[in-house]
Amino acid sequence: MKSIMSIVAVFLFCTIQANAQKEIPNITVKKLNGTSVTMDEITSEKGVKIISFWATWCVPCINELDAINEVYEDWIDETDVELIAIATDDARTKKRIKPLINGKGWEYKILLDENQDLQRALNITVIPHVVVIKDGKIVWRHTGYQPGAENQLYDVVKKNAN
C-alpha cells in the first residue's frame, strides 16, 4: 500500500515537474468523406483553435458541443476561433456521426480518430477532453464537462485571441 502511494506520489511529482506537452503529434485522421488529413495541416494554420475529443455515445461530450453550438456564432465573430470536433467513435458507432451532427445542426469541422491513435498520442484517457491551440501550440487542456464549463473555455479562447 505504502509503495503504491509513493509510486503515485513520484509520478504526480514528475508530472508537475515536466513541461506540459506543447505539440499536437502529426497523426493522420480522417475527414467524414473518408479522405485522410494530417494534424500538421491543422496545426500549421495561425490563430486559436479548440480541439474537442468526443464520441456519439458520450452524453457529457454531446452536452458540451450542444452548449457551445448555441454561442458558436458569437465566438467566431468575436475571436475568429475554430472548433474541430474529433470523434473517437470506432466501427460500432461511427456510422452515427454524420446523421447526428446534421440532426443537431452543428457547424464544427468534424474529424475521425477511429482507432484512437491521436487520442493515445495525446495521452487522453477520459473524454470529453478539450485542447486549445494557438498557432499550432497547445495552450490549455481540460478533461470532463459540466454545464457552464464552456464559459471557462471561452475565457481561455479570448485571452489567447488577442
Place this chain on the structure above:
Amino acid sequence: MKKLLYLSFALAFSVGIAQEDEEKKKDWGTVTGGFESNIQWYNDDTSLGKFAEDEHFRSNNYLKLDYNYGNWFAGIQVESYAPMPLLNYSPKLDDTGIATFYAMYKTRKIEVTAGYFYEQFGSGLILRGWENRPLGINNSFRGARVKYQPSDAIALTGMYARQRDGFEVSEGEIFGFNSEIDLTNALNLETSSLSAGFSYVGRKEDIPEQFQNTGFDELTNAFSARLDYSGETFYSGIEYITKGKDAIVNSQRFIENFVEKGSALLVNFGYSQKGFGIDATVRRLENMNFFSEREAAGNVFNENIVNYLPGLTKQHDYALTNIYVYQAQAAISVPDPSLFKFGEIGGQIDMFYNFKKGTALGGKYGTKIALNAAYWAGLKGDFDFTERDSEIDFFGFGRKYFSEFSMEIRKKWDKKWQSIFYFVNQYYNQRFINDERGVVNSNVAVGEVIYKLSSRQSVRIELQHLWTPDDDKNWAGGTVEFNVTPRLSFYITDIYNYGNDIEDEQIHYYNVGGSFARGATRFALNYGRQRGGLVCVGGVCRFVPQSTGLTVNITTAF
C-alpha cells in the same frame, strides 16, 4: 515492490533530465507521456457478503512515455498490477514491467515501426489491435510494420507480428496486408468521394497432434474487400470478408472433425441534411470469430482477438439501460441441439431530427430527437452430428436474440433549465446471449434535468426506472450531481433492485464520489457498490463480479 519504486524513480528522473536538456538544447527531442492509476480497496459488505478473494487492496497502473526526435519516434508503456490486478482482469496481468515498446521512423511517404503497434484494417472487421484499459483489452501487435503512401490516393500497409497476451505474446503469428485506394480523383468526382480497400490477414499456428490432417491448415487466410461512397447528402458502404476453413473451437476446446469457413457482410447507407439524419446498417456474421491462438476462442478476458466484432446496437449511457447489453454472436457453437448457434444477422436504424427554433415543437431553443431501432437474430442453420457438418442459410433469420427501440428527446427550456428524456424497450434472449435462462422483456425510462445556478455552477438530477416481469424484476435509480466549478464536482447515485423476488437480493448499489480536473490531470474518488454483470465499452464487454469498496482514479498527461 521495491523494484517498482526504483523503476518509477528512474523514469521520473529520466523525464526530468530530458526536460532539462530540452530547455538547454532544443534539438534533443521531446518526451511526452501519460500516467493512469486505478486503485481499489475492496471491503467486506453485509449485503453482498465477505470479500472472498486474495488481496483487498489492488491497483492497475499505466505509465506511457514517448520520445520524438525529428523523424524518429520511440516509446514504452510500463504497466503495474500490484499487488494484484483489479477484479476480473486476466491473471496473466499479475505482474509489473514493460508491457509495450516501439521505435518508429516516419516521413510523409513511409513509416516503419518495430516493436508493439496498434493497427486497424477497414472497419476492423478483419483486423484491429487496440487498447481499452477499463475493459482490460490490449490487443496490440509485436513485430514489424511498414506503411507506404506512393501517392495521395494510395496507402499500403504490410505487417508481421504476434499479438500481445498479458506480458507475453501469442503463439500464433499474424501476417497482414492492407490497401486503401481513393478513387475520387481518378473518376473526376467533384462533389462526392469514392474509396476502395482490400485486406489480407493470415494467422499461422501449430496444430495439436491429435487434430492434424483433419481438414484445416496451420495458416488460416482471411480476405476483405470494401467500397465506400460519400456524396453531399447520401452515403453508403459495403464490406465483404471471407475466412478460410478452420477448426471450430468452443469454450477453448477443439470440437473434433468440425471444420468450417467463415464470412461477414456489412452494408451501410445513410442520408443527412441540416436538421435531419438517418442511417441504416445491416450485418451478417458467420463463424467470424478470429483469434491469434485457436484455443483462445471463448476466453472471457477478450485476449488474442484479431478482429473487432462490436454489437451493433446503440451504446447507452445510463446505469439501468446497460443491464441487458447485446454482444455480437459471431461464433459457431453446437453444445446441444437446443442451442445451435451459427452466427448472427440483423441491423439497426438511427434517426436524428432537430425541431427548429421558433416552431411549435422547437420552442425558443429547438428540440432534438434521436431514435434507434435494432434487431438481431441467429443465422438459420442445421448441424449434422454424425457427419460433423453444418448447413447455414445466407439470408435466413433463425432464433431472435435481441431487439431494441430507443428514443431520446433533448430540450433546453431557458437559460437555466434543460432536460433529457430517454426511453428504451428491449427484448433480450438470455439463453443465447449469456447462457442464462429465459428471455427478458424490459422498458426503461430516464429523465435528466440540468439546472444552472450560475455561469459556473450547476446541478444535474437523473431518475431512472426499469420495468420487467422477468429475471430480477424491477429496478429504480437516481443520481444527484453538484458541479461546484467546471473543475470540481460531487455526485451521489443509487440503483435499487426493489422488485427482486428474493428479499436478500433487493440490494441498493449506491455510490458517492467526486472528481477534480485541472489541465490534463483528473483525480476521482468513489465509494460504493458495483453491480455484478457486464461492463461494456464500444460493444465489447467484460464481466465483473459485484463488489464494494473505495476507488481512486488518477489520470494525467505530460
